[in-house]
Amino acid sequence: MNAPPPGQRPAVASREVATRLTEAVPIGVQVGLDQLGTPLEDVEWVVVDLETTGIGASASITEIGAVRVRGGDVVDEFQTLVDPGEPIAPRITALTGITTSMLRGQPTIDRAYADFARWAGLEDASGFALPTPSCVLVAHNAPFDVGFLRRAARSTGHDWPAPRVVDTLALARIALPRPLVHNHRLATLAGHFSTSDQDRHRALGDARTTVEVLRGLIDVLAPLGVRTIEDVSTVGAPVPTRRRRRVALADDLPRSPGVYRFLDAAGAPLYVGSATNLRSRVRSYFTASETRAKVRRMLDVTADVQVTPTSTLLDARVEELRAIRTLHPMFNSASTHQDRTMWVVRRGGSVDVVPVVGADDALDALGPFRGSSHAGRARDALQATYAHDGDAPLAGPSARTDPQRASELGGALRGEHCGVVDCLLGRMASASEVEDFEGATRWRGLLAAYLSGLQRRADVVPMAAARRVVWAQHLDDGGWTLHCSSWGRLVRTVSTPPRTSPLPWVESLLSEEPLPRPPVFLAGTTWEEVRLLTDSVTEAGTRLVHWEGEVPLAAPVDSPLARTRLLVNLDLAGRRGA
Known part of the structure; x- marks a missing residue:
């Protein structure tokens, strides 16, 4: 294919921008799922530039300059010289104008990095790195600047928080392919976007220039659908x-x-x-x-x-x-079998697996489980514990003629004591001692199924057995959100105005007639909806306003779920339950 005439090359290059958007060019650090789609106008940018004694890993920082931008406007600036504890090479002085005498008596990197990290929002006031910094670091050739900052953090005993990063050099290679510009140096891009004159090769001056270049690049990419920080971070991806x-x-x-x-x-x-x-x-x-x-x-x-x-x-x-x-959307995978439930129930002194339970029977049932195989393993765990003969097959007779064991079996289904857990842990230990690792794995699987059933029961049964529950969550701008459920189904949500008593709204919710009690447990809802309601009620800061139910949310004192070491055993068992 022949090359286009020189006069047409800029136009061809402009058309190539859209094509280049499909090429895999990494730009900064991709954001997490919890931060997807933040509009650019809501992003807080910290545009940073460094001056150093060289370019190698052994070089030191001599100046940090940064500009904070929010909503498109510059809101603050940061600048400090840094004493590297070594003389500055003449070639570096010739490039930056920074001399050894200028740095003598300036803060060392320990103080300079700590000041910058707190100013940029990478650390809190106590000097601890924030797990998810709210700012986005921006630099031209970001791997260079961010690499120096990361090494400075580690060398001074600070944790590097790994903030989101945008590299304007990589961004420019996508937005302005040659020959729109003859190279992608900061000075070239500054000329292309006609930025204001700044002090070149000084940290704060170059950071100010990078701010204007970033604005120009975003304007170029905006018509192509780049409107969020996530778009900017992945604009070069395929x-x-x-x-x-x-x-x-x-x-x-x-x-x-x-x-x-x-x-x-x-x-x-x-x-x-x-x-x-x-x-x-x-x-x-x-x-x-x-x-x-x-x-x-x-x-x-x-x-x-x-x-x-x-x-x-x-x-x-x-x-x-x-x-x-x-x-039933064809592309949904999760939550497509909400009605599929299995329960482990007591039949006299034995246990059995059933697909549905009555409203009253659920109070003494274990589950719900996703399928019969998971429920079957939980049933086997109970039979292994409460069969007459400890060495009897799992499908053998249970404590039908032993009232005490039958009572213990009922308590085990409700999670009121640790009989099953203690028994199975003992069997796992015995099998391991004789190097029967296959047997130990089998006992571990039964333990996992039983504990998972108890956890699901704790998540589902109390809320679904409650005639009415009302709970409140405070709003950031004032006021409250009130939720009301009946038999495990969310029936109403109201929000109260700020600086107003929520009591009239609470009274209104309590004056409404609850749903009729279904004869079959979970008939008017699903276990997934009930679990969402339980998570909301038990969320930190939630106020429980009204509870009208037979089963309390709190686990019994002797329940396996109330013992931390047994929750650890659930992890050790591989979480093989439903």
Whole structure:
């Protein structure tokens, strides 16, 4: 193929920008799932530049300059010289103008890094690294600057928090391919974007220039759908152009909690999900962060996205479960078998596995389990403990003629004591002592199934057996969110105004008639919905307003779930239960 004439090369290069978006060029550090889709106007950028004694790993920092940008505006600046404890080479002085005498008496890297880290929001006031810094570090040739900062942190005894990073050099190679610019040095890009004059080769001056270059690069990429920090972080990753352009489906979506549905051309639901921010979450599907092959196939046939805003995230999660249960979208994998439950119940003095239990029977049942095999292992754990003969087969007779053991069996189903756990741990130890490792593994599997059943019972039975539960969660802007459930089904959510007593709303919820009690346990709900409600009630900061139920949320004192060492045993058992 012949090269285009010189006069047409800039136009060709402009068209290549869209093509280059599909090439895999790493840019900074990809953000986590909990930070997907943050709009650029909400990002706090910390644009940093360093001056050093050289370029090798043994070189030292001589100056740190940084600019904090929020909402597109410069809000603060940071600058400090650093005494490296060694003379500055003449060639470095010629480049930066920094001399050895200028650095004498300046802070050492211990003090300089600590000051910068606290200013940038990488550490708290006590000097501890924040696990998820809110800022995004920006630098031109970021591996160089961030590498020096990381080494400085470690050499001075600080933990490096691994913030999100954007490299304007890598970004420029995508947004401005040659010959739009003849190279991608900071000075060249500054000239291309006609930035204001700054003190070149000094840290703060170069950081200010990088801020203006970053703005220019974002403006270039904006028409191509780059509008969030996640887009910037993955702009060079391989995403088909047709998929990236369809991000426009999310443009008019609200930034509120709710349920979203991907639809095909006939309007049939393909996938249902929920999110705290509908617009951001839907946008994230059309970026490189979406790596699931099944979801990518779904996106190729998506024609529309419909959303249902909700007042809270809990309402969104519940509506998601109900929609999946009703619509059966072909691309949903999770929560597609919410009605599939198995229980372990007592039949006289024996135990059995059944698919449904009555409303009263559930109070003495173990589960629910996802399938009969998991429930069967929990049943075997009980039979191994309470059969007449400890060496009897697991399918053998149980304590039908022993009232005391029958009572203990009932307590084991309810998780009131540790008889099953102690028995199985003993059998695991005995098998290990004679090097019967296959047998020890088998006992461990039974223990895991039993403990998992107890945990599921604790998550599901109290809420689903309660006639009515009302709980409150305080809002950041004031006021309360009140949730009300009946027999394990969320029936209403209300939010109260700030600086107003919530009692009238509580009284209103309590004045409404609860749902009729279903004769079959979980008939009006699913165990997944009940577990969401339990998580909400037990969340830190939640106020339990009203509990009208027979079964308390708290586990009995002697329950395996109340003993930390036995929860550790659940992990050791490989979490093989449902």
